[in-house]
Every structure is written in C-alpha cells, then in structure tokens.
Amino acid sequence: MTSMPVSDAVLRRLNTLQLALAGIIIMAPVAWMVLSSFKPSFEVTAYPPSLIFSPTAENYGELIKTTPFFSYAVNSLIVTVGSAGIGLIFGIPAAFAVSWTRISWPAILTLAARMAPGTLFLLPWYVMFRQVGLIGSYTALILSHAVITLPIVIWVLLPSFDNIPRSVFEAAQVDGCSVTRILWRIALPLVGSGVAVAAILAFVFSWNYFLFALVLSNGDTKTLIAAAFNFVGEGSTQWGVLMAAATLIALPPLVLATLVQRWLVAGLTLGAVKG
Amino acid sequence: MVALETAVIREGETSGQNQQRLELAALSAPAVLFTIGMIAFPVVYTVWLSFQSFSSTGKQSFVAFGNYAKLISDNEFWHGLWVTLALYLLSLLLQLVLGVWLALALFQAERLSGIVRSLFISPFMMPPVVAGMMWLVILDPSLGAANYILTSIGLPSSDWLASPTWVIPTIALIDTWQWAPYVALIVLGGLQSLPPSVYEAAQIDGASPFKTLQRITLPLLLPTIVTATILRSVDLLRFFDIIYITTQGGPGNASNTLNIYGFRAGFEFFNIGYASALMLTLTTIVFGAVLAFNRLRGAVAW
Numbered sequence: 277m278t279s280m281p282v283s284d285a286v287l288r289r290l291n292t293l294q295l296a297l298a299g300i301i302i303m304a305p306v307a308w309m310v311l312s313s314f315k316p317s318f319e320v321t322a323y324p325p326s327l328i329f330s331p332t333a334e335n336y337g338e339l340i341k342t343t344p345f346f347s348y349a350v351n352s353l354i355v356t357v358g359s360a361g362i363g364l365i366f367g368i369p370a371a372f373a374v375s376w377t378r379i380s381w382p383a384i385l386t387l388a389a390r391m392a393p394g395t396l397f398l399l400p401w402y403v404m405f406r407q408v409g410l411i412g413s414y415t416a417l418i419l420s421h422a423v424i425t426l427p428i429v430i431w432v433l434l435p436s437f438d439n440i441p442r443s444v445f446e447a448a449q450v451d452g453c454s455v456t457r458i459l460w461r462i463a464l465p466l467v468g469s470g471v472a473v474a475a476i477l478a479f480v481f482s483w484n485y486f487l488f489a490l491v492l493s494n495g496d497t498k499t500l501i502a503a504a505f506n507f508v509g510e511g512s513t514q515w516g517v518l519m520a521a522a523t524l525i526a527l528p529p530l531v532l533a534t535l536v537q538r539w540l541v542a543g544l545t546l547g548a549v550k551g
Numbered sequence: 552m553v554a555l556e557t558a559v560i561r562e563g564e565t566s567g568q569n570q571q572r573l574e575l576a577a578l579s580a581p582a583v584l585f586t587i588g589m590i591a592f593p594v595v596y597t598v599w600l601s602f603q604s605f606s607s608t609g610k611q612s613f614v615a616f617g618n619y620a621k622l623i624s625d626n627e628f629w630h631g632l633w634v635t636l637a638l639y640l641l642s643l644l645l646q647l648v649l650g651v652w653l654a655l656a657l658f659q660a661e662r663l664s665g666i667v668r669s670l671f672i673s674p675f676m677m678p679p680v681v682a683g684m685m686w687l688v689i690l691d692p693s694l695g696a697a698n699y700i701l702t703s704i705g706l707p708s709s710d711w712l713a714s715p716t717w718v719i720p721t722i723a724l725i726d727t728w729q730w731a732p733y734v735a736l737i738v739l740g741g742l743q744s745l746p747p748s749v750y751e752a753a754q755i756d757g758a759s760p761f762k763t764l765q766r767i768t769l770p771l772l773l774p775t776i777v778t779a780t781i782l783r784s785v786d787l788l789r790f791f792d793i794i795y796i797t798t799q800g801g802p803g804n805a806s807n808t809l810n811i812y813g814f815r816a817g818f819e820f821f822n823i824g825y826a827s828a829l830m831l832t833l834t835t836i837v838f839g840a841v842l843a844f845n846r847l848r849g850a851v852a853w
Contacts (some may be wrong), residue, residue, distance in 0.1 A: 291659045298653055299670055302732060306673065308696060309685040324703075325696045362585075370582035373575045382583050389590045391837060393789035395814045396830040399823055400593035400600060425588050426582060455574040484678035486792045491818050504680050508687065508796060515688050522684040524675040533676035537668045539678075541736040544782075 309526075313519040320516040335516035336524075343507070345500075345521070351414075351493070352483060352500040358418035360478040363425025371430045372459045375437035376445075383434060386427040389415070394487040397423065402491055420488040425478035432477060432543040436470030437463060468487030473536045473543045480529040500525050557622040601827035611824075618828035628829065630804060630813040634719065635833075638808060639787045641722040642730075642750060646783055647776065650734025655764070657735060658742045671732040679729065683796035686725045687712065712797050715805040722806060725793055730786075734779045741775025742768070781844045788837045809833045 312320050314331040339345050374383045389397075401420060402411070410416040440463060448458050464471070489502035507521050533540060604614040622628050657667075674682070690697050690711035698708035710720045749771065753763045791810045794800065800807035800815065807815075810833060817826030 288659070291656055295653075295656050295660060295667075298656070299667070302670055302674055302728070305685055305689055306677075308689060312688060321694050323694050324699050325694075366582040366585055369578035373579040377575055382579050382586070385586050385590070386582065388838075389586065391785045391811075391841060392594075392834045393810050393830060393837065394791070395789075395810055395817065395826070396597060396834050397590065397593050398814075399817050399827050399830060400596040401589075402818070403600065403823065404593070419589060422585065426585065430582070446843065455571050456578065459578065474828070480676060484680070486678070486680050486795070487814070490795075501678055501680050504678075504684060505796060510686060518684060519688060522681045526681040529676050529678065530673055533672055534669045537665065537672050540672060540852075541733070541740060544733070 308521050309490050309519050312515055313523045315516055317514070317516050320519075335514075335520040338514070339517050339520045339524075342454045342517070343503070343521075345503075345524070348498055348503045349496050349497075349498045349524075354414055355417045355421055355489070355497075355499055356479055356482045358414065359421030359425045359482045360475060362418065362422040363429040363482075364471070364475060366422075367429030367474070368464065369434060369459060371433035372437055372463055374430070375434055376455070381426075383430050386430055389423050390427040398488060398491055401488075407491065411492060412497055414497055416492045417489060417497060417499070418494055421482045421485060424481050424485055427479060428478050428543075429474045432474040433467060433470050435542075436467035440466050469539060473539045476532045476536050477540070477543055480532055483529050554633045597827045597831060600824055601831055602800055602826040603827075605821060605823050607821075614824070618825045619832075621825060622828055622832065625806070627804065627812060628809075631807050631809040634806060635788060635790070635808045635810075635836075638719050638723055638806075639784070639792055641720065642726045642787050643780065643783055644722060645727040646731045646734050646779065649731040650779065651738050651769075651772070651776065653731065653735035654738035654742060655768075657739050668736075674729045675733045677729075679792035680796045682725060682729050684795040685813040686728075686793075687797050690721065693728055713802055715802050718798060718802065722790075722793060722797070725797075726790070728785060728788070735780045737782070738772060741772050745771055770851075771853065774848055774853070777844055777851060781841055781848070784840045784844060785837060788840060789833065797805065809836075 295351050311327075314333070315329050316328075316332050316334065319326055319329045320335075370382055374380055395419070399417070403413050405413075405416045444462065444466075445458055448462055453462070484501065486501050486505075489499040492503065493499060493502055504521065504525060507518055536543075567654060602615055603611050603811055604617060605611055608707075650671060657671075689695050692698065692708070692710045692713050695711075697711065702708050709717055709721075714717050714721075744770070749767055750763065753767055757764070789810045790808050791814070794806050794808060794811055795814070798806045800811045809829060813826045813829035813833065816822045
C-alpha cells in the first residue's frame with residue numbers, strides 16, 4: 277500500500293514523457309520547415325541533413341524576387357477578407373433568426389454545403405461563371421469561398437445565441453424593441469467572443485482553401501494557396517525557397533488561431549461539441 | 552365593449568407577430584438566397600450536367616444515364632473508390648486511436664497551458680497544402696530527413712510518396728499528423744464534461760485504472776468519439792488537398808481518390824458530364840456515412 281504514491285508519481289512522469297514525445301512529433305516537421313527556409317541553398321539539400329548552419333534570409337529574397345509573391349498575398353487577402361465579410365454579414369442575422377425561431381433548415385442547408393466535396397459545386401460554377409465571364413474574377417473567388425465561411429459563422433454563433441436567456445429578449449420586446457434592433461443592440465454585444473471566433477475561423481478556412489482558386493482564379497487573381505501548387509512544380513530543386521513560401525503562407529492562420537485557441541475547438545465541431 | 556377591446560388587442564398582437572415573422576424572415580433571407588444561388592441551384596444543375604456528354608469541341612448532348620452506366624464499367628472508378636475507402640479507414644483508425652490516447656494523456660495532465668493547446672492546434676490550423684509541401688521535403692526518397700533518421704537507426708529507407716505501395720499509408724500518416732490532435736482536443740472536451748462522480752464510485756469499488764477506462768470512461772466517451780468520427784469522415788471521404796499538392800493521384804494512379812479523379816476528369820479532360828456523375832456518387836457516399844454515424848450516435852447517447 278505504501279508503494280502506491282510512488283507508482284502514482286511514476287505514472288505521472290510517464291504521462292508527461294508521452295505528452296512531451298507527442299509535442300516533439302507535432303512540432304519537429306514544422307521546425308524543420310522553418311529551419312530549411314533559413315538554410316543557404318547548398319545546405320538545404322545536403323545529405324546527411326545538417327542541423328547547424330549559418331542562417332540566411334536569401335531564400336525569402338529569392339522568393340520575392342522570382343515570384344509575384346506579394347501580389348498573390350494581396351489576392352489571398354482580398355478573397356479571404358471578402359468571403360469572411362460575406363459570411364459574417366449573411367451569417368450573423370441568419371444564426372440569430374434560426375436561434376430565435378428554432379426553424380433550423382437554413383442552417384442545415386449550409387451545413388450540407390460544408391459536407392459535400394467541393395468539386396460537386398466547382399463543376400456547375402465553372403460552367404455558370406464561364407457563361408457570364410467571371411472566371412478569374414475576384415467576384416467568383418469571393419462568392420465561392422463564402423460557401424466555406426457562411427456555415428462556419430452560422431454554426432459557431434448558433435450555440436452562442438442559444439445561450440442568451442430568453443428573458444433578455446422578452447424584456448426588450450416589452451420595451452418595444454423590434455427583432456432587428458434586439459439583434460444589433462442586445463444580442464450581438466453579448467456574443468462578442470463568439471463573433472471573434474467565427475470571424476477568425478472564417479478567415480483561416482478561407483485562407484487555407486485550395487480547390488476553388490485552382491480553377492476559378494487566373495494569373496492575376498491567383499491566391500497564395502493556389503500559387504503554392506506552382507511553387508511545388510517549379511521549386512523541386514529549390515527547397516529553401518519552397519519552405520520559405522510554405523512558412524509565410526502558414527503564418528497568418530497560425531497566428532490568428534493562437535489568439536482564439538481556447539474557444540477554437542468547440543467552434544470547429546460545428547455545434548456538435550460544447551467547449 | 553370588452554369583447555371589442557380584446558379583439559383590438561388580439562389584432563394588435565397578431566400584426567405585431569406578423570411584423571416579427573417578417574423581420575425574422577428578412578434576417579435569414581440573405582443567407583438563404585445565397586445558399587439557394589450558390590449551392591442548391593448548382594447541385595440541381597450538376598444533376599442535369601451528369602445526364603450530358605461533352606465532346607472534345609465542347610458540344611453537349613443528352614445521354615440520360617449514360618455517364619452512370621460508364622461509371623459502373625469504369626475500372627478507374629472502382630479503383631478510385633477502393634483508394635478512397637482504404638485511405639479513409641486507415642486514416643480514421645489512426646486518428647481515433649491516437650486521438651483518444653492523446654486526450655487521455657492531456658486529461659491526466661489536468662491543467663492545460665495555452666502553449667500546449669497552441670501546439671496541438673497548429674497542425675490542423677495550417678493549410679493542408681502547406682502540410683503537403685512540408686512533408687514532401689521531409690519525405691524525399693533520396694535527400695529527405697525522414698529516410699536519414701530511419702537509416703541511421705538501422706531501419707530500411709522508404710520511397711514514401713513515390714512508392715505505389717506506400718503512398719496511401721504515407722498520406723494517411725500526414726493527415727494523421729495534422730488531425731489526430733484535433734480528435735484529441737474534441738475527446739478531451741468529452742472527458743472534461745464527464746461527471747466526476749462516476750470515477751469516485753469506481754474508485755470506491757476498487758476498480759483498477761484499466762478497468763475504469765474500459766468499463767466506464769470509454770463507453771461514456773462513445774458519443775464524443777462518434778462525433779469526431781463524423782467530422783473526420785466528411786473530410787477524409789473527399790480527400791483532396793494533400794494528395795493534389797504531393798502526388799496528383801500518383802505514382803501512376805496509386806492515390807487517385809474519387810475526388811481527385813472527378814476533379815481531373817472535369818478540369819483536365821473537360822469531361823464535365825462524367826465528372827458530375829462521379830461527384831454526385833461521391834456526395835451520396837459522404838452523406839450516407841454521415842447519416843449512418845448520426846444514427847449510431849443516437850444509439851450510444853446516454
């Protein structure tokens with residue numbers, strides 16, 4: 277019986293050990309990507325791979341000099357902010373109405389969009405957008421990416437609105453507040469953190485989305501993620517430049533996600549799990 | 552008079568309610584119209600497209616169920632279905648096992664610091680395309696770090712993504728690296744919501760930790776695990792990004808999932824009709840899986 281606390285401590289230490297191991301497995305590839313982006317070009321493909329080297333920013337310089345990286349980044353930003361904006365402007369009132377009326381089919385319809393393979397929509401969009409000459413336009417890209425952001429906004433905000441006690445709304449109604457006024461003046465300020473999570477998740481998923489821009493963008497409107505496909509094709513020997521691109525593309529979503537990490541997982545399960 | 556007064560009040564109420572109903576409809580109208588325009592109508596259009604054949608010159612002709620008949624006799628479709636299911640089952644199994652295991656470890660650690668949480672969310676918050684680029688370099692058959700580590704501890708090296716045999720397990724591993732932490736955090740949420748009283752009861756009854764896990768924790772966690780399964784199934788059955796950035800379905804056709812096959816049929820060979828039939832079939836499979844798991848979740852709920 278006296279050995280119990282000892283084995284408890286051992287178990288605890290083993291647990292810390294396995295978590296540390298998991299942490300290393302999670303972080304090592306990312307660290308390798310970042311390290312490779314700072315390696316001189318002759319060292320990045322050295323075999324055996326080197327861990328100690330004199331870091332250089334030459335890969336980043338090369339990336340900016342040889343590719344229109346900056347304009348791709350601007351394209352990504354336009355498409356991401358535009359689609360996240362549509363997602364929020366359409367999604368906030370819709371989530372509120374669904375929460376109020378408990379008529380859930382509009383929310384379920386957008387969820388179906390979240391579950392279907394993107395190619396299912398891309399085929400008819402391609403035909404439709406081609407007919408009206410919108411292939412390669414920001415409009416087509418923003419609209420297509422809003423299909424990703426809208427369900428995220430609605431499903432992140434639904435539980436937040438549901439959590440507001442009904443009596444708050446009823447009191448406002450007695451005072452003669454209209455439903456629309458209740459939403460903007462009373463409900464929205466109460467779900468501020470939910471809106472922040474929705475906005476950031478919409479941004480991250482729109483930024484990360486690959487498939488639509490692959491077909492709907494052209495040379496002038498190509499997003500970073502779609503351009504990454506070309507970087508891989510061209511950069512097969514220039515690993516340093518490729519890893520510099522990868523690092524820069526991954527940076528915005530990672531920084532934003534860290535800001536809301538506490539509420540993020542509950543938001544990502546589309547209402548299935550409460551954090 | 553009293554009756555009249557009540558009637559007036561009633562009328563006022565119903566017009567107020569109508570007003571409210573109108574306002575609520577107006578609030579959801581933009582989202583509903585957007586969804587009809589960008590999702591519902593295009594899907595109906597896809598059904599129509601799937602009855603069409605497109606010649607190389609872009610001429611369209613009605614072929615009724617011709618594309619679906621072609622699908623059944625197309626070896627590449629059955630191969631794609633097999634690849635899709637193999638990749639799905641392998642990835643799902645790895646992610647559920649590792650995810651539950653990691654969740655239990657995190658739960659034991661009790662306090663979860665912001666740094667640990669950030670660490671766990673970073674794989675699945677980074678673009679899958681970036682994850683693909685990153686692993687492409689690490690898993691390079693001749694110069695990659697992975698083979699260096701394997702050979703330096705005396706294990707045989709692998710061709711990873713360049714090997715027709717290993718490409719599917721390799722992609723499953725990359726996806727597991729990205730999403731097992733996500734499963735872990737969902738399951739951790741489930742663990743934290745379990746009532747502590749059940750553990751106390753088990754402890755009083757003298758149940759061993761293993762028995763507690765097997766008889767109490769895991770059964771109570773089942774609804775959460777099924778939820779994680781649904782969320783991962785949706786993504787895994789339409790697997791695209793990591794494959795397209797690393798192998799584009801290769802080597803040969805070894806990683807040609809249905810989504811990759813449909814995409815290439817549509818946008819590389821411009822066989823829009825056939826691609827539509829393919830994607831509708833895949834969508835039916837995804838929704839079928841979601842409905843089945845949803846029913847299972849109902850069955851294991853407590």
